[in-house]
Amino acid sequence: MVLDEARTGAALTDADTLGAALTRALIAVARGEASTPPRIAARTPHGLLGAMPGHVPGLGLAAKLITVFPDPERPGRSSHRGLVAHFDERDGRLLAILDAEPLTAVRTAATATLALRTLARTDTRRIAVIGTGAQAAAQLAQLVSLTRGSGFGAGAELVVAGRTPAQVAAVAQRFGVRAAPSVEAAVRGADAVLCCTGADRPVVRREWLAPGTHVGSVGGSEGPELDSGTIRDAALFAEWSGAVAEAPPAGAHELQGVSAERVTQLGSVLAGDHPGRRDEAELTVFKSTGHAALDVAAAAVAYASAACGGRTE
Structure with a gap:
């Protein structure tokens, strides 16, 4: 076939x-x-x-x-x-x-959505997607279906942001979501932030994130999508232990030098072997490297x- x-x-x-x-x-x-x-x-x-x-x-x-x-x-x-x-x-x-x-685009977006549903607060009402390329489009397609359902995320507001206003406007119109004037504006006040960029340097800053935010990062193949402050303060989750133990491109740029004990495999949470989010104020980060x-x-x-x-x- x-x-x-x-x-x-x-x-x-x-x-x-x-x-x-x-x-x-x-x-x-x-x-x-x-x-x-x-x-x-x-x-x-x-x-x-x-x-x-x-x-x-x-x-x-x-x-x-x-x-x-x-x-x-x-x-x-x-x-x-x-x-x-x-x-x-x-x-x-x-x-x-x-x-x-x-x-790759669909399974990556579906995995980030699975992590969102598993780790984000149950009262999540605003989700920001950072990026305007193919992966961001795949992610928005997943989230539009999620917010139109009756379970987690039902009725949540979706907002998209990126570095090029014209592209942000086009993507927002395509999916019927709100276009933010900047990445910072999208991130501030969001309950969940999903980064889908090809960035080689951080696009999200710790000071923009409110207590209890969930952050998903599926991009950053050439460098970190998230800054060191976000990694320092968050409960960290990944698909596999190699995200921290292996050097890029197998491992994550953001997790290099992080203690392996700090990173929980998402499958352990899905299996009920780890509690995942511990309280409503905890900052959670799911760093995807692909697997x-x-x-x-x-x-x-x-x-x-x-x-x-x-x-x-």
């Missing part, structure tokens, strides 16, 4: 099914049940090619090859192009080739969904 960009995206629209698979994968990572060696990257003078193999029992076996290169048509942004190969975990047969770009187990989960969901609709050769 070969799924192009459109078919891969269409196969990942069931948020509940994807969320359940991601939860299963994160718990497997936290409990040491997944086989996911740290990702590696071959670097060129212009970008990198990353490789991320993984196995999650009951979900499958997959490997992602993805390039991260600056986009000359969009200064300051990068493209993420590649493929995910999904295999049968029992006999090793290749089952599907999927487009890595929509798969092969999440690609396995998303590939399994996409493959199953596409197979139900008929194979595409």
Whole structure:
């Protein structure tokens, strides 16, 4: 089965099914049940090619090859192009080739949303998204559905901010959310802040964050998205222990030098092995680096969904 960009995206629209698979994968990572060696990257003078193999029992076996290169048509942004190969975990047969770009965007946004629902205050009423690129768009799509539901985040205000006013206005109009005049204006007073940028330096400052804010950071491949004060004061969560133990690009820029004991794996919270947020005033940070187990989960969901609709050769 070969799924192009459109078919891969269409196969990942069931948020509940994807969320359940991601939860299963994160718990497997936290409990040491997944086989996911740290990702590696071959670097060129212009970008990198990353490789991320993984196995999650009951979900499958997959490997992602993805390039991260600056986009000359969009200064300051990068493209993420590649493929995910999904295999049968029992006999090793290749089952599907999927487009890595929509798969990565959707599974990253869904994981950040899962962390939001798990770690943010239950009375969250305002959510700020920082960024205007493809990942921010994927995140806003998730949040629009969340705020229109009847559970966590129902009726919450969504606000978007970025460095280019015209792009912020366009994204705000596309998703029907409010455009903030600056990143600081979006962050101040927000109950949750989700950063989805290609920044190589902090875009969020500790002094902008109110007590009890939840911060999610999925960008910052080339440098820290969050400042040291935010990391210093927050309860820290990540997909895997390597986010702090491994050097970038496998680990997180923000977590280098942080004591491993300070970082809790999100899967431990989802499994009920860790309490997560401890009180309403606690600042929580979920720092995402991406993880092969999440690609396995998303590939399994996409493959199953596409197979139900008929194979595409």
